[in-house]
Amino acid sequence: MKAATPNRGASAAATVREWNSTYRPVDKVKNVLWVIARSFLLFGICFIIIYPILSKLSIAFKDRGDIFDSTIVWIPRHFTMDNIYKAIELLDYFEAVTNTFILSAGTAVLQVISCALAGYGFARLKFKGSGIVFALVVFTIVIPPQTIMAPTYLHFRFFDVFGLYGLFTGKPGVNLLESYWPFFISSATAMGMKNGLYIYIFRQFFRGLPKELEEAAYVDGAGILKSFFKVMLPNAIPAMATVALFSFVWQWNDDYFTNLYMANSVVLSKMLYILPSNLLAIRDEYSYVSLLINTATLLAIAPIFLLYLFAQRYFVESVERTGLVG
Amino acid sequence: MAKKRLLSLERKKSVYGVLFISPWIIGFLLLMAVPLYQSIRFSFSELTINASGYSLEYVGWANFNKAFFVDTWFNRSLTEAVTKMLLNVPLIIFFSLFTATLLSQKFRGRMLTRSIIFLPVVMASGVIAGLDGSNYLASMMGEAANDMEGNYTGLSGFDLIPFLLDAGxxxxxxxxxxxAVDRIYQIVTSSGVQILIFLAGIQSISPSLYEASKMEGATGYESFWKITFPMMTPLILTNTVYSIVDSFYKNNVTNYIKDIAFRQLNFGLSSAMSWAYFVLISIILLISTTIISKRVFYYD
Known part of the structure; x- marks a missing residue:
């Protein structure tokens, strides 16, 4: 009897072990708990991001009386489109959107071209001192735009390429303010907003592409230009999409440079900027002003939101392949 | 013969290299180097605009003197900006690494979650964030919501504080x-690009490393600290630099500098302030990068 017990105990333990290794209850519970915790966390993060947009959307359709009614949380009782019509009128919405679109699309295209060229140059076409020049690119990321703000402003006020224009005409230079030219010039020369970052992205991306691609092109008799345009660029579409989206969106949202160079033009960020004071001039009532500011903000981000809705799938996928990293 | 051809290709490459970068070089000289030089000159002078451009009058260190010792707002907003940065950047780095790790795992609805989390990259910047901050209605409704939560759930941050303090x-x-909990929206919305960078980095780690560690019996927690974290250290450096630069890109100081230039039309003082600001940012970047880069692990 006494001899049999440890034996039976051992066999029972073996059965338990076997059961454990086939069903793995501890691992399963751990896994389920982790999935619950993860979903909880991710849902929380998403909620934080989505909540302000949803609340804006709900407020946009509310009547003025509904704001102070504490029984109304999400769905307005007096559904109204008045806020939206009023905001469209005050923002000069359609003209502002068209102008902002021209501005953003133009800068995006120019920046993609100039930054892709520079990025490829830094990644593959090494020349003497290219490391130092790249350090200067990083330097342009770090330097705050305020440091060169005043001279750049005056530069575009009296625009002149190294004094050549003044030499030939005797005038102090062309006034480029209130036009798209300050943006287009700085984009074409890869000096626009955050362009150092874009050059960095392109450089990392081109460095990540296999060298054999180019070598095969060279062996087949293609020159450097041809191999760049026919082989490297088609492979760089994910990076180009990422940079194009960044530069379009950040230009759209930018108010710093826009209010600096185009202080009196009808562009979206400018109209939003002056909206509060314009509204207060019409009606001196804070809740109404806030209601319309809310609607106007929603209208301003609506095109970007729609663009993202269509582009996000491609964008998120491209991030995985872009290899934003070193 | 073959060697000569190789050399000529190398030379060709370097010529084309300069050619490819030439737009940037022109831009750098025209829109960066010249303005930088001029901005230094402005900061030591008094600038007056007249019909034929502008004229400068040398005043020495007077502008810097004015910025630090006469102006009442500059010092204050500068310290405020630095404190804010010091508080936020570690949290942003931690949060974005954490979120990127979560997002790199496979689960249902991953695409949707990712696109929502990257939404702040395209949304929260510039004038919109500014308007939101000053929006009377939004803040009023936010307060109302806080009150409600505080009353009914008892889970607001204010009740947790004494509890944690009691716990020692x-x-x-x-x-x-x-x-940090109160600023969670700010932190979430300003860590979009960092999550992007971390996520791309995590996905470039070879899966064989994880398989090997799993064979050796490492748990997910261990493999995070022994594989993911060391491989992410170069990106932590990149992201720290990005977050610091980003946090100094737009704040009260920059608005103030802009106001001095374009409301008060005092370009000299504004340039002096912006140079002081730039030097401060450079020092902070230098210190933080030297601290972090000592601990960075490079795989190859």
Missing amino acids: MSRSIVFYFAE
């Missing part, structure tokens, strides 16, 4: 995290 945690740590 250090006062400063408790308040740091309590404030």
